[in-house]
Amino acid sequence: MAENRSGRATHGSPPASDAPEPPWRRRDAPTARVPLTQEAILDAALRVLDRDGMDGLSMRRVADELHTGPASLYWHVRNKDELLQLLFERVTEEVVLPEPDPARWQEQGRELARQMRATMNQHRDIARISLGRIPSGPAIARLGEWLFALLRPVGVPDQVIAYAGDLVGLYVGAFAFEESLGLASPTGENLAPDQIVEMFRGYVESLPADRFPNVRDAANLLFDTDIDARFEFGLDVIIRGLESYAEAPAVDPVSPPKRPRTRTGSRTTSPS
Amino acid sequence: MAENRSGRATHGSPPASDAPEPPWRRRDAPTARVPLTQEAILDAALRVLDRDGMDGLSMRRVADELHTGPASLYWHVRNKDELLQLLFERVTEEVVLPEPDPARWQEQGRELARQMRATMNQHRDIARISLGRIPSGPAIARLGEWLFALLRPVGVPDQVIAYAGDLVGLYVGAFAFEESLGLASPTGENLAPDQIVEMFRGYVESLPADRFPNVRDAANLLFDTDIDARFEFGLDVIIRGLESYAEAPAVDPVSPPKRPRTRTGSRTTSPS
DNA sequence: CTGTGGGTCGAACAGTGTTCGTGTCTTGGA
DNA sequence: TCCAAGACACGAACACTGTTCGACCCACAG
Numbered sequence: 100m101a102e103n104r105s106g107r108a109t110h111g112s113p114p115a116s117d118a119p120e121p122p123w124r125r126r127d128a129p130t131a132r133v134p135l136t137q138e139a140i141l142d143a144a145l146r147v148l149d150r151d152g153m154d155g156l157s158m159r160r161v162a163d164e165l166h167t168g169p170a171s172l173y174w175h176v177r178n179k180d181e182l183l184q185l186l187f188e189r190v191t192e193e194v195v196l197p198e199p200d201p202a203r204w205q206e207q208g209r210e211l212a213r214q215m216r217a218t219m220n221q222h223r224d225i226a227r228i229s230l231g232r233i234p235s236g237p238a239i240a241r242l243g244e245w246l247f248a249l250l251r252p253v254g255v256p257d258q259v260i261a262y263a264g265d266l267v268g269l270y271v272g273a274f275a276f277e278e279s280l281g282l283a284s285p286t287g288e289n290l291a292p293d294q295i296v297e298m299f300r301g302y303v304e305s306l307p308a309d310r311f312p313n314v315r316d317a318a319n320l321l322f323d324t325d326i327d328a329r330f331e332f333g334l335d336v337i338i339r340g341l342e343s344y345a346e347a348p349a350v351d352p353v354s355p356p357k358r359p360r361t362r363t364g365s366r367t368t369s370p371s
Numbered sequence: 372m373a374e375n376r377s378g379r380a381t382h383g384s385p386p387a388s389d390a391p392e393p394p395w396r397r398r399d400a401p402t403a404r405v406p407l408t409q410e411a412i413l414d415a416a417l418r419v420l421d422r423d424g425m426d427g428l429s430m431r432r433v434a435d436e437l438h439t440g441p442a443s444l445y446w447h448v449r450n451k452d453e454l455l456q457l458l459f460e461r462v463t464e465e466v467v468l469p470e471p472d473p474a475r476w477q478e479q480g481r482e483l484a485r486q487m488r489a490t491m492n493q494h495r496d497i498a499r500i501s502l503g504r505i506p507s508g509p510a511i512a513r514l515g516e517w518l519f520a521l522l523r524p525v526g527v528p529d530q531v532i533a534y535a536g537d538l539v540g541l542y543v544g545a546f547a548f549e550e551s552l553g554l555a556s557p558t559g560e561n562l563a564p565d566q567i568v569e570m571f572r573g574y575v576e577s578l579p580a581d582r583f584p585n586v587r588d589a590a591n592l593l594f595d596t597d598i599d600a601r602f603e604f605g606l607d608v609i610i611r612g613l614e615s616y617a618e619a620p621a622v623d624p625v626s627p628p629k630r631p632r633t634r635t636g637s638r639t640t641s642p643s
Numbered sequence: 644c645t646g647t648g649g650g651t652c653g654a655a656c657a658g659t660g661t662t663c664g665t666g667t668c669t670t671g672g673a
Numbered sequence: 674t675c676c677a678a679g680a681c682a683c684g685a686a687c688a689c690t691g692t693t694c695g696a697c698c699c700a701c702a703g
Contacts, residue, residue, distance in 0.1 A: 135682080158660060168683050170662080175681090177560065179660065184557050230502075230545065231552035235571055240583050243575075243593060247585030261592040262604045269605070273502065273545030280503030285456050288449065299507055303515075311512050313519030320533040321515060332534045333541070336612030343611045407651080430691060440652050442693080447650095451691065 135165060137175040137185070144186055145222065153224035153279075158182075183228045184235070190225050191238040193218050196245045201252035205338050208249070212271050212334050219275035226275035229268075253345045263341055270337060274330055296322045407437060409447040409457070416458055417494065425496035425551075430454075455500045456507070462497050463510040465490050468517045473524035477610050480521070484543050484606050491547035498547035501540075525617045535613055542609060546602055568594045 143164040148156050158169040158179060165171075176182045194214055200207060219226040233239060243264065250260045282295045290298075303311075303318040314321070323329065415436040420428050430441040430451060437443075448454045466486055472479060491498040505511060515536065522532045554567045562570075575583075575590040586593070595601065 157658080159658085162683095168685095169660080170684075171682050173661075177558065180555065181558060184555065188557075231549045232555050233571070235557035235574065239571075239593075240575065240578055240586060243586035243589075244583045247589060251585065257589050258592050258595070259604075261589060261595065262601055263608075264593075265601065266605045266608060269545050269549065270542070273541050273548075276545075277503045277541065283452065283456065283504050285460075285507040286449065286453060299505070299511075302507070303512065306512055311516045313523065314512060314515035317515075317519060317529050317533060320530050321511075321536075323530070323533065329534055329537065332531075333538045336535070336538060336616075337608055338612070339615045340608030340610070340612035344608075429689080431689085434652095440654095441691080442652050442654090443650085445692075 135167065135171060135175065139165065140172055140175055140182070141185055141189055144182060145189065148186065148225065149223055153227045156224075184232060187225065187228045187232050188234050188236045188238050190218060190222050191234045191242075194242075196241065199245055199249040201249055204249050204253050205342070208267070208338060208341075209334055212267055215268075215271045216275050216278075216330065219271070220278065224279050226272055226279050229272040230276055255341070255345050259341075259344050263344075266337065270333055274333065278326065292324075296324060407439065407443060407447065411437065412444055412447055412454070413457055413461055416454060417461065420458065420497065421495055425499045428496075456504060459497065459500045459504050460506050460508045460510050462490060462494050463506045463514075466514075468513065471517055471521040473521055476521050476525050477614070480539070480610060480613075481606055484539055487540075487543045488547050488550075488602065491543070492550065496551050498544055498551050501544040502548055527613070527617050531613075531616050535616075539609065542605060546605065550598065564596075568596060 140161065144156065144161045147160050147164055151160065158172055161182075162169040162172055172182075176185070194211070197207060197210070219229065234242070246264045247257075247260055250263070251257070255263070282292045284290045284295050285298075299322050300318050303314060303321065306315050308315055412433065416428065416433045419432050419436055423432065430444055433454075434441040434444055444454075448457070466483070469479060469482070491501065506514070518536045519529075519532055522535070523529070527535070554564045556562045556567050557570075571594050572590050575586060575593065578587050580587055
């Protein structure tokens with residue numbers, strides 16, 4: 100509020116209560132001058148997001164980060180919503196894509212999903228922004244093109260590719276979203292996750308054994324805390340499901356013969 | 372605000388500016404007295420949610436619905452968060468479960484997912500509450516028990532069942548969530564969905580054909596608007612993926628012989 | 644008749660997104 | 674060189690949010 104650090108975005112005369120700048124400190128030194136572009140705002144917003152999380156990401160805090168007032172942001176950004184969209188696209192561009200290799204499409208798809216999750220976890224709470232949003236900028240061009248290059252040679256129909264991209268994005272976004280939320284206590288007070296899990300398990304184990312035999316002795320499975328395994332499981336289900344949509348490869352002669360998919364062939368993380 | 376309808380929850384003396392109640396109108400008539408229980412609050416909150424959506428669901432509006440002030444709610448509800456959790460569980464209990472029939476587990480699983488989506492769409496924006504929340508009350512007992520009864524006879528390992536329940540819940544929740552959000556315009560202004568889709572398609576079609584050949588001519592597939600088909604696709608992928616986790620049935624002698632899963636056997640909605 | 648305590652609620656606090664009007668700075672043309 | 678015009682910055686305010694505090698009411702136990 101009353102914090103009066105130098106480096107304000109404006110460059111008017113200094114306030115009367117403050118000592119004048121010494122002449123050797125160039126007032127438009129390239130480091131001190133922050134002309135408040137949209138990019139600078141995004142930088143600041145990302146900093147605030149990483150530090151304070153989504154709940155702490157208010158226009159006022161972003162403005163504080165730039166040593167200015169909230170009204171100043173609205174010249175470069177129409178809305179908080181637009182700011183969030185831009186933030187989301189900026190993070191999306193951090194994902195690096197390997198050269199698509201259709202022979203290994205399953206593993207590359209998995210790799211992409213893992214990387215998306217990692218990126219979302221790296222920038223705290225960005226997952227909460229991703230839901231309901233489609234990267235509309237160059238990001239969707241990059242990702243879409245990559246996905247088609249990966250899956251078309253395998254024989255997956257175009258419509259399925261489009262849907263599949265959507266599905267994976269939805270899955271990863273939702274998963275990272277829950278991950279970022281943590282477990283919400285049903286009582287409204289905020290407790291450690293362990294305590295909450297223990298509450299749930301206690302409840303389920305207290306159920307009458309005659310009415311709820313199955314769920315009772317699977318209580319510890321229900322509230323499993325190995326979150327990575329859970330992620331890999333969902334990924335595995337989706338990839339296996341997509342496999343059944345792949346026709347015989349059209350052109351690629353190098354792809355291995357399609358093994359009849361029994362349960363033997365999966366060397367991936369299969370729980371229990 | 373200044374709306375002064377009768378039926379206030381309190382029963383003190385009438386304000387001086389108002390005419391006294393006529394004697395024949397019993398002041399504690401059973402219909403007029405709303406003793407402000409937690410259940411009444413949930414009813415009101417659900418009404419507000421259905422009418423005004425999640426963004427309109429404030430403590431003040433719920434209190435207004437009961438003709439009282441926001442502070443009065445906090446005696447019965449610790450938090451807004453707890454109120455949301457209770458709301459979520461209340462809606463979850465609306466889902467009706469058929470008698471589990473393991474021979475038709477795929478179709479019954481699909482049916483459950485469809486019903487969950489319908490329930491979430493019926494109560495506007497409840498999906499936005501569902502993410503990051505687990506139904507902790509009797510709901511999870513019901514749903515869990517049903518799921519185990521459905522999938523254990525098929526030979527799905529317990530851990531997989533637990534994960535699968537989680538996965539389907541996540542999928543349906545995230546899907547309904549996006550559905551309830553609608554499409555967010557990347558520019559922050561609020562436009563009709565058609566306009567936004569047209570913006571996106573226009574952008575993708577304007578991409579250079581040499582760099583983005585694939586995504587360019589699949590533009591109309593990318594921004595498909597048949598939302599039901601998209602839901603069914605994701606469901607189908609998940610179910611097919613889960614099929615590969617099913618072992619030979621343990622006890623059930625009636626289940627059909629497991630056909631080797633080639634792409635022929637799927638009569639479900641397969642896009643394009 | 645008097646407490647007591649469960650229940651109610653007005654008022655306030657700190658915080659939010661957004662807008663309006665005014666101010667300042669930079670730039671291009673005469 | 675000077676002035677008008679636009680680009681940008683920002684203080685102040687508005688309507689709103691979730692939540693808390695302390696005073697109040699009132700049925701019921703002693």
